Amino acid sequence: MNDHTGTNRWRTIDIVVASVLAVAFGVIFWAWGLLWTATEGAFAFFPPAQAVLYGIWLLPGVLGGLVIRKPGAAFYCEFLAAFISVLLGSQWGTVAILQGAFQGVGAELAFAAFRYRSFRLPVALLSGALAGLAAAIFDQGRYYAALDLWSARVPIFVITVLSATVIAGAGAWYLTRALARTGVLDRFPAGRERIPV
């Protein structure tokens, strides 16, 4: 699984599919909101609980890195997903764009650390964890500055990173395998391992 498409230059299909992944997550998040308005509300009232599901927001970055396998893919997907969510539901404020960029850098670092040659589960987990770390650091300043350190800030921090590792890291890895099985990734290295019919 450590082959990659010869060059590091992005093809049109890399750019468009990465963009579409980000857009699709925008839509999925939107539908999630529709379906779970009640729980959303409950989570909004209690940040540590919200942190449990935090990894979902970081999925696009890790998934982009695993599918596209080009330098910058994880960053681009996470950043664009944030940008689009700001465009669609602008109540989060333009600062969410910076937040997305920050998280994207975290997700990207893991793939860069392996010089874009390995896309196995451990790398995906690392990518999720680093994205979660970046997110947790950013949010401490942005949202939780006025909270008590030990009863709130530390638990939120730890839960966020764990959630990112499991949901974004492992989740994106399984998702990539499931996507490859449907044949949509045939033109990407991630989808090259199928048996012909």
Add this chain to the structure above:
Amino acid sequence: MGAVELRGFGWRHAGRLAWAVRGLDLRIERGERVLLLGPSGAGKSTLLAALAGLLAEDSGEQEGTVEIDGLDPRKDRERVGIVFQDPETQLVMSRCGDDVAFGLENRGVPATEIWPRVDEALRRVGFPYHRDRPTAALSGGEQQRLALAGALALRPELLLLDEPTANLDPAGAALVREAVARSVDADTTLILVEHRVAEALPLVDRVVVLAPGGGVRADGTPEAVFGAHGDALAAEGVWVPGRPVPPRRGTAPAGDVLLTADRLGLPPRLAAVDLTVRAGEALAVLGPNGAGKSTLALLLGGLLKPGTGRVAASTELAGADARTAPHRWRAPALTRRIGSVFQDPEHQFVTGTVFDELALGPRRTGRTEPEVRATVDGLLERLRLTRLARANPYTLSGGEARRLSVATALATAPRLLICDEPTFGQDRRTWRELVDLLAELRDAGHGLVTVTHDTEFVDALADRRVLLDRPTAQVPS
């Protein structure tokens, strides 16, 4: 310029054992207008993609060579313009003018020349709106014309059109054909894929028929090809002009009422309609693009909640459940009674292989595995999908995907079947097989509602017609 030369050309898609096209030797001169025919799955769309240089090396395996004016089309895309079957996936920008300008920008056309060329291309295809109109606000036919303008603005030497009128109402299809006839210059080479030969003939001066196994089955002027091989080609699935298909009228009078629609509507998509559906009867719903036919199909299928009026099932169809409206039934109960075939086949697929897709329904209704196998194998055989049983539904050709989606509904044989455009993209042979299957269902006492633009289909099968008109509230802004 614009001359095509294929030598021993073949292409096999990644993930397939069979070749999509093979052993193709063909030369097309500059300025020729060619109608490319062949049974569904013969590789026509694949061939057009090869000519446009769009078969990426990493997406399959190639044999032989393709050349346009002696050059590999992958290296030199400047000369070729292509319009795909599905207009929605080929529009790139969100405003009409920007979309036509997109190709010109890519080619580095000087900024001052771009807008005059955009306007000229829009005028040539008879596009009725200002270039600021959002592409999302266009009907299918208008999108198709816009896509054509986007290809023409590049002044291609070779123009490739893949079923450009599929899914259009007859008037819209005539407009697109007229736009093609009006806007192709004398020295532009044209290759057109279209199953319905009679309509396409005025546009072409040469016919090439692909053989399903590979190679060219027949080639020459329309008169020569259809004169010499007319009967054989018709038997092999080509829609040879002047060979009507035998009708499949109902044998028995219509039976009990299954479903009644009473002032049924969903503004602004559908204005109120009244209709009844009976057992043993085939009802055809006709009307222009955007009239709300698909919306009506979803409402009758118990999939959407009516905006106005109501849908009522009879006790004959639903027993004790007849008191509640179909859109309130649980899904398993709905599937047993009313089957739906969606306009876009890909919306309907839920599993990973053709076989599982067909087996899903029968398994859910609790049939034994041998029974399921027998049903599925029978359908695969009749609809010529047997060799694709293990393929992923989303990798099928346009016509294959359509047949599969109809077959999924046939597999459970619901008492009432609602089909949206069940016959588009079919060759003559698969078309007849589909019509026979639907007719058998009707003759066995099932109710059948089909939304369609296909006049041959209506003539052959329909017992009764309902004509929808565009909702009057809809004014183009």
Add this chain to the structure above:
Amino acid sequence: MIGLVEPVARPDAPLARRNPVAKLAAALVFSVILIVTLDPVAPAIAIAVELAVLPLFGVHPRVLARRAWPLLLAGAGILVTLVLFAADRSGRMLFEAGPVVVTSGVLVTALGLVLRVFAVALPGVIVFATTDPTDLADALVQNAKAPARFAIGALAAFRLVPLLGQEWQMITLARRARGVDAGRDPVARLRLFASTGFALLVGAIRRGTRLAVAMDARGFDAGTPRTVARRQHFGVADALLIAGATALASAAVATSVLLGTFRPLIS
């Protein structure tokens, strides 16, 4: 969903006409400066400024209200969280019950944070209500040196948003037509949501692949230098907009410092 994607302001308003990059930069600068403080005074001034410039952007207050109401929920969340977890519980004791300790200090912090949520979010709402995505992508390429291939790829994908929204609906209907539904069982609902989301993702990638082919067919990324059909200008007025936003936000913070209410984020 289509309504969300389109700008909803009078396009001829003096500030709505400014370069999209300038508007975005102004909103970003304005918001970021306000983040540095936790006090209620600076965000209150900022909100006053934002409401004052609303007419210059041609945005009707109703539009703003419709897009900003979810912030009320966020505000309520902040209040509850602070009551439970606030670090600073100084000031007069107002109410106490178990872990719930409400002091005047807690309430001032909560007020500051709630106002901050609004002050930071509104610039984005105003800017995106007045900006067409196509213009934004053009300006990002022409005035902010964003890579053209990526900006246009993202723009083309963004066009799919309403289509994917419809697709979500169709997938849901198709599942029902094939006999798959979840009823009221929450676990089944979650599973159905996941499988619908997966189907949407598969469909989106497939669409993306076809879109990429269509773009290639029209010479995207063929190596020829691109020209631009729509020019975006970045002029003095645009620079002034950014400078103005910087000055106003700084003034809000400075006022708070002068009044002695300033509470830095990192202390």
